[in-house]
Amino acid sequence: MSRKQRINLINFSFLDHKAELRALFRAKGRREPCCLVESETDFWQFIGKYEAMMRATGQPELPQLLSSKELSSPQPYHRTKHLAMELDEEQMLQEARGEMEAQFRQLILIYLDFRQKEKFQRIRKLRQAQRSLPIARFRCDLREALDNSRVLIVAGDTGCGKSTQVPQFLYDFGYRSIACTQPRRLACVSLSKRVAHELLDDYGSRVGFQIRFEKSRTQHTNITFITEGLLLRQLAVGANLDQYDALILDEIHERNLFGDFLLGVTKCLLRARPQLKLILMSATINVQLFHNYFQEDGARLVQVPGRLFPIKLRYVPPPALELIAGQSGSSTKHQSGRLDPAPFVQVLSLIDQQYPTSERGDVLIFVSGVNEIESVVAAVEEYATKQQHWIVLPLHSGLALAEQDKVFDYAQEGSRKCIVSTNIAETSLTVDGVRFVIDSGKVKEMSYDAAVKGQRLKEFWVSKSSAEQRKGRAGRTGPGVCFRLYSQAQFDTFEPYPAPEIHRMPLDTMLLQMISMGLPNVRDFPFIEAPKSEQVEQTILALKQHVNKTGLDKYLCRSIFDYSAVSGKARKA
Structure with a gap:
């Protein structure tokens, strides 16, 4: 086909020339192979639909391509002048040796432009969905509360968007090392993927997760979704969690043994690190209980209604x-x-x-x-x-x-x-x-x-x-x-x-973990709802009888704690 002969889609289809046109997908001037389209299968499906549309609208003959001078002039109208996508011909596009290849290069641009507009539309819908969440109306309230208090309690009903939006709010407020705890590993993984997607960082490292035996967190991660057990492990190793400037404890209503322990530890941590911000979140929280617990730390409460359909x-x-x-x-x-x-x-x-x-x-x-x-x-x-x-x-x-x-x-x-x-x-x-x-x-x-x-x-x-x-x-x-x-x-x-687990479970593994973290005075530990003193004394007595405290090193405590994490996983199954 000569360069000047127009292509008519009545008796021609690019789909019949896949083999000879495939070379045009490769970007020119690159040492490593680089394909201009993410999926060739999707591209050829687009070409088939594009050709069918041109035939159906009575425009089977492809228009003549414009020169660079003609493209720069706004008049007369031509649809190729309105493509948002442009590629550097010298660096990216292979040289066209005929009308078919020239038109095919143009179709690659049309396809890339179409996909880019499609992505922008998805981003627009995503941002609209975020703005429609009930918690979006409380963004300024959250910032004002954090500016004036070290502890923030977010009582957000089901569907308000607290688990995905609050970490992003903190990032927007300037916090660059945020840990968000979850009671289960699946929640850590799914939330990290969702938040990364909303931050347009699906393939980046700003958002990560850390669960038992697996993590996607790097030294450049700003938002980390982590299980409660692993955060306690970091506390045992790193003392004051200096790597974080904000802690979010999510789903605190579950009241499991180490969740209550983590609440007490963070209360102590607030005294050691005055600049640390603590955010507690739940959908079915006992507001009065938690507010009274952190009252001396100036806890602020923000209640967010849910978005439930009938x-x-x-x-x-x-x-x-x-x-x-x-x-x-x-x-x-x-x-x-x-x-x-x-x-x-x-x-x-x-x-x-x-x-x-x-x-x-x-x-x-x-x-x-x-x-x-x-x-x-x-x-x-x-x-x-x-x-x-x-x-x-x-x-x-x-x-x-x-x-x-x-x-x-x-x-x-x-x-x-x-x-x-x-x-x-x-x-x-x-x-x-x-x-x-x-x-x-x-x-x-x-x-x-x-x-x-x-x-x-x-x-x-x-x-x-x-x-x-x-x-x-x-x-x-x-x-x-x-x-x-x-x-x-x-x-x-x-x-x-739910009944607090601390009232119906043996306390031996938790007490061993407290000793390994340098918290030997169990009787004065600030539990949100302390176990009965008789239960504590019986546990201490049992440990004295069965364990020689001089041989109780941190390795043993970590082993005990690892066992409790495994049993906790079984408990939540």
Whole structure:
């Protein structure tokens, strides 16, 4: 094809000349191979659609290319004059040897311009979403509170955006070394990815995470999402955490053993480091308790309303489900003691009957532990062989990160995800697209069993605050429905907040950790809710009987603490 002959897409397609045109993807003047397009497959799909559009609009003949002088003149109008993308011909573009290659070079520019505008549009939507979050209206309040106080308590309802936005606010305020603790490793990874994306730093190092056996943090990282256990480990090694100028303790309502210990340590740390800023965050926090605890440090409180869509609440204990579904009676537990998955399948059947798949919406099921997840997943997968639009996914802290990430993928149109989870999905992470929540009302917690003189996981009813958190997961992205597999009367008997783990667990591992950190005076440690003095004295006496304190070095304490971190992971599974 000669240079002056015009290309007509009626009898020509660039797709037929892929082999000879592929060389034009390589940038000129580079020692290492550099491709102008990120994905050749995506580029050729774009070319096919572009050619089809030109034919459909009655413009199959590609316009003649303009010279550099013509491109610099605003008149007459030509669409190539309005491309936002420009490449240095001498440095980037291969020389065109004919009309086809010249037009193809132009199409590369059109493609790059299209993708750039697409990215700008996504960024615009991202910024609009950030501005629409309830916490965005409190940005100035947060800054004023931090300027005038060392301790800030953020009581933000579910969906307000505190976990992703507050670290970014601190970065914008000038803090350059921020640690944000999370009770679970999955939350650290998912939040670091999200915050990095919002800061347009997906492939950079400004945002990182640090969990057990894995980290993406570097010496240039400004925002680090870290588990509570690893921050305590850093405290044991680095004394005053001089590497951080701001600490964010997120999800402090969970009240696990080392979470309460970390609160006491940070209270001591505030006296050693007057410039340190401490931010406490939770959705179901006992505001009065935490505010009184840090009152002498001048704690300021900022309450942020949530952004919840309307949620329809339905109490459907198993007998009621059987009446609705018209099935014979069954109990919540099998005779073997294992969880009976039938009520969960019955609720899925109700959802299929009352909400067609054309109305998008995934299901999130809360059960107490891994064994219960396996029972429900097996039953739902059997049900899904008949109703083939269900995608069944387990979610617990013992899964590999790649398996956990599957719950964040969007289901195809006409399909629904059914995510069966422990309380890991209650506060630690948010799965978009959930419209239905099925709450068993149960949770497994570590407690001391006097019969075996050791710790074991036991099943308990959740607290009212946890039940409300679970319900709130149905109203994050649109109106939802929460099915509670217990009665209103049972709910009314629930405790308002979870019982602190420090009141029902042996204190030996925590006391050993305190000794390793140079905090030997256990009796005067500032616990937010101190254990009974008898419990402390019994633990000290037991340690004296079984451990020779002169041989208790820091290595042993770290080993004990590592064991407690592993048992804590099992506890939250």
